[in-house]
Amino acid sequence: MPFVAPTLRLSLAQYRGIVAHCYDGLPSEACGVLAGPVEGAGEPTGDVTEIYACTNADASARTYTVDSRDLLRAMRDAESRGEELIGVWHSHTHTDAYPSETDVRQAMEPNWVYVLVSLKQAEPVVRAYRIRDGNTAEIDVDVAGL
Amino acid sequence: MAVDVKLPTLLRVHAGGESSVAADGATVGEVFADLIAHHPGLASNLLGDDGALHKFVNVYRNDDDIRYLDALATLVADGDVISILPAVAGG
Numbered sequence: 001m002p003f004v005a006p007t008l009r010l011s012l013a014q015y016r017g018i019v020a021h022c023y024d025g026l027p028s029e030a031c032g033v034l035a036g037p038v039e040g041a042g043e044p045t046g047d048v049t050e051i052y053a054c055t056n057a058d059a060s061a062r063t064y065t066v067d068s069r070d071l072l073r074a075m076r077d078a079e080s081r082g083e084e085l086i087g088v089w090h091s092h093t094h095t096d097a098y099p100s101e102t103d104v105r106q107a108m109e110p111n112w113v114y115v116l117v118s119l120k121q122a123e124p125v126v127r128a129y130r131i132r133d134g135n136t137a138e139i140d141v142d143v144a145g146l
Numbered sequence: 147m148a149v150d151v152k153l154p155t156l157l158r159v160h161a162g163g164e165s166s167v168a169a170d171g172a173t174v175g176e177v178f179a180d181l182i183a184h185h186p187g188l189a190s191n192l193l194g195d196d197g198a199l200h201k202f203v204n205v206y207r208n209d210d211d212i213r214y215l216d217a218l219a220t221l222v223a224d225g226d227v228i229s230i231l232p233a234v235a236g237g
Binding site for chain 2: 085090099108
């Protein structure tokens, strides 16, 4: 299956919300999910209508698991608007904004956008990827007004 | 008991693309058996080799995680919604 690479489009408020949740989670990794419209066979358009800050059930600086109750709540909210969850973000506290081997191995949803937030430097770095069958492809992130 | 089973996007390919399918059973395990009988591709995604719930999925009966109820022996009632969620995790 070829990669379809939408541009991930975030509002400034969504971008700030994602980054703030990552700093709030320190020293652990932080995570959350994104909702937006999909087309065709569930391909996200790249638009994000809602961000859901979730609990990292692992409470770990090295791994994350989105709390399943938070996930269920986000999924229901998205579906109530006729949308889907389209991706997940998590922080890397001391490494780059690139999917780790664990991230690639555990990426379950081929249609999702995987957003990495690196807090390694003084300024946060936000990058997004598709991960499918063990392959990783970066996609553009467009933040309105940034 | 007739219940509605909600599938995450990654499993819909095994169920004709549907996001939600009807199934029958008195327990979650029976509902899964009915689901798998109609959609065999779901089997390896729902259950491990030992027949227990796959560790990469979470299953809710309405608002309750079945791991904290009776797992696959959890009883279901007519009209319950069984939600299957992927484990969203990484490092």
